[in-house]
Amino acid sequence: NAGVTQTPKFQVLKTGQSMTLQCAQDMNHEYMSWYRQDPGMGLRLIHYSVGAGITDQGEVPNGYNVSRSTTEDFPLRLLSAAPSQTSVYFCASRAYMGGNSPLHFGNGTRLTVT
Amino acid sequence: SQQGEEDPQALSIQEGENATMNCSYKTSINNLQWYRQNSGRGLVHLILIRSNEREKHSGRLRVTLDTSKKSSSLLITASRAADTASYFCATDARGTSGSRLTFGEGTQLTVNP
Numbered sequence: 001n002a003g004v005t006q007t008p009k010f011q012v013l014k015t016g017q018s019m020t021l022q023c024a025q026d027m028n029h030e031y032m033s034w035y036r037q038d039p040g041m042g043l044r045l046i047h048y049s050v051g052a053g054i055t056d057q058g059e060v061p062n063g064y065n066v067s068r069s070t071t072e073d074f075p076l077r078l079l080s081a082a083p084s085q086t087s088v089y090f091c092a093s094r095a096y097m098g099g100n101s102p103l104h105f106g107n108g109t110r111l112t113v114t
Numbered sequence: 115s116q117q118g119e120e121d122p123q124a125l126s127i128q129e130g131e132n133a134t135m136n137c138s139y140k141t142s143i144n145n146l147q148w149y150r151q152n153s154g155r156g157l158v159h160l161i162l163i164r165s166n167e168r169e170k171h172s173g174r175l176r177v178t179l180d181t182s183k184k185s186s187s188l189l190i191t192a193s194r195a196a197d198t199a200s201y202f203c204a205t206d207a208r209g210t211s212g213s214r215l216t217f218g219e220g221t222q223l224t225v226n227p
Contacts, residue, residue: 004156035217040219042202042217042220043202043217045215048214059216090156090157092156092157100144100145100162100164102147102162103149103159103204103215104159105156105158107155107156108154108155108156
């Protein structure tokens, strides 16, 4: 199993550009989520999904859109990038939406917005 | 705001010593989890302790949970240089659409050979 795969690994955007961060998992997990990691801030939840067709907002959803059309994929869209979105983004999945299961993380996408 | 807060923010020890990291949280939880992150990589799950458990062991790891004090500790015994990493606690609480994990800011552990 590949686990959780994120692409790209690195990306540089100009302010106002849009892009999609890709995330795919091959473990048939119901639950998928996106976090951003900034120095001194730990990981903050952006959006999450408990199954295909169902998404919900986390702590810091503004500026980001998500959709979940399949169990495997959970892309994160930045519609108009801002320097404040410079961060490392992690996608993570877990088997059960009800909890008591660990998150499996991808290796991250390092995004710089100039 | 972060649910979990780790203490200390940074810890430097010698190989062979024990390392203890603490986590405090604010609201009721289903479980608490500890993760490790090596530089430039994603987080890796270490151990999960449920709200009705008080202590759990996994190899050189020992986790305690005190729900009355809303706190947890992670003990790594006989540390090795390879244990150098950031360690995060995450609290698992029920949200409006299933449960969600909230992470603290982490403890940076350095184990000197």
